[in-house]
Amino acid sequence: MALRGVLRLGEIGIRVLDLDLARTHYVDRMGLIEVMCDEKERKIYCKAWDEHDHHSVVLREADEAGLDYVAFKVYDDQTLTDLEPKVEAFGLEVAHIDAGVYPKSGRRLEFILPSGHRMQLFAEKEQIGNTLGTRNPGVMPDEGVIRGFRINRLDHCLLGGPNIDECGRLFKEVFDFDLSERIEDEESRESLALFLTCSTKPHDVAFVIQPEPGRFHHVSFLLESATDVIHAADLIGKYRIPVDVGPNRHGVTRGNTIYYFDPSGNRNEVFSGGYVHYPDTPTLTWDTSQMGPAQFSQDNVPRESFLTVVT
Ligand code: M3P
Ligand code: FE
Numbered sequence: 001m002a003l004r005g006v007l008r009l010g011e012i013g014i015r016v017l018d019l020d021l022a023r024t025h026y027v028d029r030m031g032l033i034e035v036m037c038d039e040k041e042r043k044i045y046c047k048a049w050d051e052h053d054h055h056s057v058v059l060r061e062a063d064e065a066g067l068d069y070v071a072f073k074v075y076d077d078q079t080l081t082d083l084e085p086k087v088e089a090f091g092l093e094v095a096h097i098d099a100g101v102y103p104k105s106g107r108r109l110e111f112i113l114p115s116g117h118r119m120q121l122f123a124e125k126e127q128i129g130n131t132l133g134t135r136n137p138g139v140m141p142d143e144g145v146i147r148g149f150r151i152n153r154l155d156h157c158l159l160g161g162p163n164i165d166e167c168g169r170l171f172k173e174v175f176d177f178d179l180s181e182r183i184e185d186e187e188s189r190e191s192l193a194l195f196l197t198c199s200t201k202p203h204d205v206a207f208v209i210q211p212e213p214g215r216f217h218h219v220s221f222l223l224e225s226a227t228d229v230i231h232a233a234d235l236i237g238k239y240r241i242p243v244d245v246g247p248n249r250h251g252v253t254r255g256n257t258i259y260y261f262d263p264s265g266n267r268n269e270v271f272s273g274g275y276v277h278y279p280d281t282p283t284l285t286w287d288t289s290q291m292g293p294a295q296f297s298q299d300n301v302p303r304e305s306f307l308t309v310v311t
Contacts, residue, residue, distance in 0.1 A: 003075070005083075006175045006198045009205060010053060010073030010122065011102075012157060012219055014266055015062040019044060021263040022059045029239050030221075030268075031148020032057060035128070036103065045103070047128075048151040048221060049141060054104040054126045056154040057219075065264035066311040067216035070157060070205070071108065071120040072175075072198075080123050084109055086174045099124070114170065115161030116213020149232040149270055151221040156203050158193075158217035160210030160310045167207050168194045177204070179283045181252050183294055186287040192307075195252060202253035202274040208307065215310040218259065220269035226256040232270045236260050244305060251297040252286060259306075266311050 016022035019042050027034045032046040035055050042061035047054065053073070060068055074080055087094050087109070097108040097120070106124030113119050131141045161167075168191070171177040180202050181195040195203040208217055223229055233247050236258065244259035244267055255271035262268055286293075292300035 003199060005075060005079055006121070006177070007073045007075060008199065009070060009154060009156060010125065011056055011058065011071035011105075011120075012154065013058045013060060013068030013071070014216075014219065014262075015064060015066050015068050015264070016059050016262065016266070017061070017063075017065055017264040019059065019061040022061075025241070025262045026057065026059060029148055029235065029241065030270075031146070031151055033145075038103075048153045049145050050130045050152045051154065052127045052129050054128050064311075065216075065266050067117060067157075067159070067214065069110075069118040069120055070159070071102075071122055073125070074121050074123050077106070077123045080107070080109060080121055083121060083174065087111055087170075090170055090174050092170075113159075113161070114163035114166035115159055115207055116215075117159050117161060118214075149221070149235060150223055150228050151270065152224060153222050155201070155220045155222040155271070156205055157219045158206040158208055160208045160215035160217045161213045162209070162211065164194055164207040164209050165191050168196065171196045171198075171205065178277065178279060178281070180277050180281065181284045181286070183252065183286045183291075184288070186289045192288070193252075197277050200276050200278065202255070202277055210310060216266060217310050218267035218269045220271055223270050223272045226272050229256045229258055229270060229272055233258050244309070245296060245303055248296040248298045251290075251294040252284075254297075264311070267309070 026032045036045040044059050045055040046057040092111040095110045099107045104126040108120045108122040110120045131145050177196040177198045180197045183193040193208045195206045198204050242261045247258045249256050253274045255274045257271040259269050291302035295302050
């Protein structure tokens, strides 16, 4: 589809137990750029180098790790106006957040997904660019802008909770996403995981079935190449960052991936690659007879932790 309507996961709020440890992890090790800090509210605002918006990741110190909210950026303010009655018609209560309540951001709509996650939509955020400028930008930022894991941008998240088919219906019917891939129970045919895209990426958001609402499975960042995934793995080893699953390739989405944990136990992913999704690409279905190849196609070993460990 033409990229109008919902554009992408534009901001993710993550709860961390210790802001200083989180800064060491996300900024010093992973190489996200800290653009703003709110000492009073114990929040730091970060971006990846190739994002134009002011920030995409908000880390907030709290008593419990996990997901604060996901905020999707939409094309323009009219899109927000058009979406509001559709979200309400779907059966969700929509709250209004004034411009400026979230720093550098225009007004937002907020509602709770059937999976229990807090979701927002916004159309405007201050843009600060990727340091290259917009006239004769070249391809390489100055030395030191690309650091750590060499993250290009925030890519997607995987959310755990109940009612994932309802979430799938919301994203398809109201937000115009496509269901790119689905994992189902071989016998009951019940959905275990749904992968949804609003772009040409294999997914922009995914849901995995979990008994408890509002769980956070992972946030994922795009790297340039599979070589950069190995480079990140070397840094993960060097800094003794706990690894969930070492370098491998997903069957679902075909990304070259590594999963690891931040100091609060939130799962992170960096990945590269994946196929191009078009609006006429058929939905790909996997079932539990092929959980190994669906999850990790280089050793075909399904990871128990993958479906059970969430924050
Ligand atoms: C991803 C990804 C499963 C695959 C997950 C895939 C649940 O996280 O980024 O492609 O098997
Ligand atoms: Fe992922």
